[in-house]
Amino acid sequence: MDRILALKAVRGTRDTLPEEAEGWSDIEALSRRILQTYHYREIRTPIFEETGLFVRSIGETSDIVTKQMFTFLDRKGRSITLRPEGTAPVVRAYLEHNLQREGSLGKLFYIGPFFRSERPQAGRGRQFHQIGAEAIGSPDPALDVECISVLLHLFRDLELGELEVHLNSVGCKKCQPEYKEVLLQYLRGKIISLCPDCQSRLERNPLRALDCKRERCRSIAGEAPVLMEYLCPSCSQHFKEVQAHLNDLQIPYRLNPHLVRGLDYYTRTAFEVTHPKLGAQNALAAGGRFDNLIEEMGGPSTPAVGFAVGLERIILARGGKLTTPARELIIYLAPAGAEAHRQSVKLLHELRRRGIKSEMDYQKRSLRGQLRLANRFKAKYVAIIGEREVREKVVSLKDMRSSQQEEIALSDVVGVITQKEASDLEPVDLERPPILG
Ligand SMILES: [Zn+2]
Ligand SMILES: [Zn+2]
CATH class of the missing domain: 3.30.930.10 (Bira Bifunctional Protein; Domain 2)
Structure with a gap:
């Protein structure tokens, strides 16, 4: 190492x-x-x-x-x-x-x-x-x-x-100064029980002792005179209005x-x-x-x-965990062969420019491997583009939820997906949008 x-x-x-x-x-x-x-x-x-x-x-x-x-x-x-x-x-x-x-x-x-x-x-x-x-x-x-x-x-x-x-x-x-004086009087009487920090800053700012996290200071603070009883008339009025x-x-x-x-x-x-x-x-x-x-x-x-x-x-x-499941992908392109790869790059570019969340294979995986990955990405559709599809200028579009497959013209993919997505849109609850999966 x-x-x-x-x-x-x-x-x-x-x-x-x-x-x-x-x-x-x-x-x-x-x-x-x-x-x-x-x-x-x-x-x-x-x-x-x-x-x-x-x-x-x-x-x-x-x-x-x-x-x-x-x-x-x-x-x-x-x-x-x-x-x-x-x-x-x-x-x-x-x-x-x-x-x-x-x-x-x-x-x-x-x-x-x-x-x-x-x-x-x-x-x-x-x-x-x-x-x-x-x-x-x-x-x-x-x-x-x-x-x-x-x-x-x-x-x-x-x-x-x-x-x-x-x-x-x-x-x-x-x-505050009047209260600080009263508090100081009280704390001076307990100074040996305070933590070193509170001891050293006691004269400069006795209020800190009330905020100290150490147990010994906390119990002393618990018994201390309270500021609420020393508020001037205007602070007292302000505080009353906050509560009202x-x-x-x-x-x-x-x-x-x-x-x-x-x-x-x-x-x-x-x-x-x-x-x-x-x-x-x-x-x-x-x-x-x-x-x-x-x-x-x-x-x-x-x-x-x-x-x-x-x-x-x-x-x-919230329980210490904040994991959201991966968000769904609309379409995953699964090409096989060099020409299919090239067509996929073009199609992907078009899809994304229309705002359709999409991805393609960049690792020359097998079709089976690509489908597995598409599942993990929660793709709604997979467009399979093999040698035959390239020859015939079509794609085999697989709906991952129904497992149904249809053949559509390569040039129609963007239009078909846009249409499917529009009819798929669920009403959005604006009052309470879904948070954290
Ligand atoms: Zn302290
Ligand atoms: Zn005041």
């Missing part, structure tokens, strides 16, 4: 093979359609950005910035980072391209890969994929609720079953005072959607308001709210 080149995907990354990739693109297509229904428009930002963008937006003390980023120097010595999350790049693009100039709401969504150097485990790769959306430009609590309802709409159509919405408010610049809209839309939710988001920029509403298969530590989707981020990034003071969904989490919630 050659040990120099392993020729394997890097740890924490994986290949998505065709039968899975088709399922992924179904989920992506469904997400696009639903997000567009809620009037979000797609944005595609680069895979890498200047490191400073993430340090500034996510916060220097966050786990993402201190431990998880893939950061490297480019050839000119600039620090570059593979994007670990989607909000900062979207806000950067929003500001860079002046998307606020029309004065309307910026409603943007993205689908793509993100990168964090974590210990790989089920549903958490070092390259992972998210669908996210941001509504930039309004403090209206109805938008917070819109984020939750678009998620639930998506998960309903993905048939994910029973889900739970966890809701909290993490306050604003005005009320959720009630109006009959969206069940659970108040969770211990829900804080891991990133510095969150304000007011914080939410997570959890699935029983994933457990509380593995939310299917998470989001919230970030009313200060845009200003902190150098833009005008602009309220915003958004969310992100983990695609791998969706797949885990």
